[in-house]
Amino acid sequence: MTLDDKTVAALAEQLENAELNRAPITKITDAYPDLDWDDAYAIQDEIRRRKVAGGAQIAGLKAGLTSQAKMKQMNVSEPVFGFMCDYGACADGSEIEIDRFIAPRVEAEIAFVTNKEIAGPCHIGTVLQATDFVLPAVEILDSRYENFKFDLISVVADNTSAAAFVCGGNAKRVQDIDLRTVGIVLEKNGETVDLAAGAAVLGQPAESVVMLANMLARKDQVIPAGTFIMTGGVTAAVGVERGDHIAVRFQHLGSVSMRFV
Ligand code: OOG
Numbered sequence: 094m095t096l097d098d099k100t101v102a103a104l105a106e107q108l109e110n111a112e113l114n115r116a117p118i119t120k121i122t123d124a125y126p127d128l129d130w131d132d133a134y135a136i137q138d139e140i141r142r143r144k145v146a147g148g149a150q151i152a153g154l155k156a157g158l159t160s161q162a163k164m165k166q167m168n169v170s171e172p173v174f175g176f177m178c179d180y181g182a183c184a185d186g187s188e189i190e191i192d193r194f195i196a197p198r199v200e201a202e203i204a205f206v207t208n209k210e211i212a213g214p215c216h217i218g219t220v221l222q223a224t225d226f227v228l229p230a231v232e233i234l235d236s237r238y239e240n241f242k243f244d245l246i247s248v249v250a251d252n253t254s255a256a257a258f259v260c261g262g263n264a265k266r267v268q269d270i271d272l273r274t275v276g277i278v279l280e281k282n283g284e285t286v287d288l289a290a291g292a293a294v295l296g297q298p299a300e301s302v303v304m305l306a307n308m309l310a311r312k313d314q315v316i317p318a319g320t321f322i323m324t325g326g327v328t329a330a331v332g333v334e335r336g337d338h339i340a341v342r343f344q345h346l347g348s349v350s351m352r353f354v
Pocket residue numbers: 156157158159160163167200232234235236248253254324325326330
C-alpha cells in the first residue's frame with residue numbers, strides 16, 4: 094500500500110463523480126504511477142462504502158478479465174474483482190437509456206447464485222456444492238477513464254468498469270449443465286458479432302468463483318450465502334450506441350436481450 098487514507102478517499106470521490114457526472118477522467122496511475130493492488134482495492138472499497146452510505150445496495154460481485162478474449166483485448170494477464178449496485182440491475186428485454194453511460198460496452202456472462210457461504214481457500218468442488226443455480230447474463234461495462242485508457246490497477250480502482258447488468262433466460266441447477274460446452278452467441282441488431290463457449294472463462298466459469306473466494310480470503314472475507322456473482326465476459330466486449338438491439342443466446346439457458354435508447 095502506497096497511499097494514505099486521505100488520498101484513497103479523494104481518488105474514490107473523483108471516480109464516483111466521474112460516474113455520476115458521466116465525465117471521464119485520466120487514469121489514476123498517470124498521477125500515481127506506483128499504485129499497487131492494495132491501493133487499487135482500497136479505492137474500490139471506499140467507492141463501495143460511499144455507495145452504501147448514499148443508500149445503494151450491493152446487488153452482487155463480479156470477476157473480470159477471466160477469458161482469453163478479454164485478457165487479449167485489454168492486454169492483461171490477471172483477473173480482477175468488483176461489485177454491482179442495485180441501481181445497475183436492468184430487466185431482460187428492457188429499453189436502457191444510453192445517456193446513463195459514458196461509452197457503454199456489453200459482454201455475455203454466466204452468473205452464479207450461491208446458497209451457502211464460500212470461504213477460501215477453496216476449490217471447484219466447494220463452489221459447485223454451494224451454487225444454487227446459474228443463469229445467463231449480460232454485463233454493461235462503462236469505464237470512467239477517457240478513451241478506456243487504463244491499466245489493471247486503474248481498472249480495479251474504478252470497480253472494474255462495472256455499470257449495469259441484465260439477467261434473463263432460464264436458471265439451471267449447476268449439476269444439470271456442462272458449463273464448459275455451453276455455446277453463446279452475441280447478436281447486435283440481428284447480426285452475430287461474437288461467439289464463445291463457457292470454457293472461455295478459465296476453462297470453467299466456476300473457477301472465477303474459486304478465484305473470487307480465494308482473493309476475499311486474503312482479506313479475511315467470504316462469499317456470503319445468496320450472493321449473485323458474474324463470472325466474467327465469455328466474449329469480447331462490444332460497444333453499443335443509441336438504437337442498438339443486443340440479444341445473447343445461451344445454449345440450454347435461454348436468451349437475454351435489451352435495446353439502448
Ligand atoms: C474491465 C472489466 C472486465 C469482464 O467480464 O471481463 C469485465 C473492462 O473491460 O473494462 O467485466
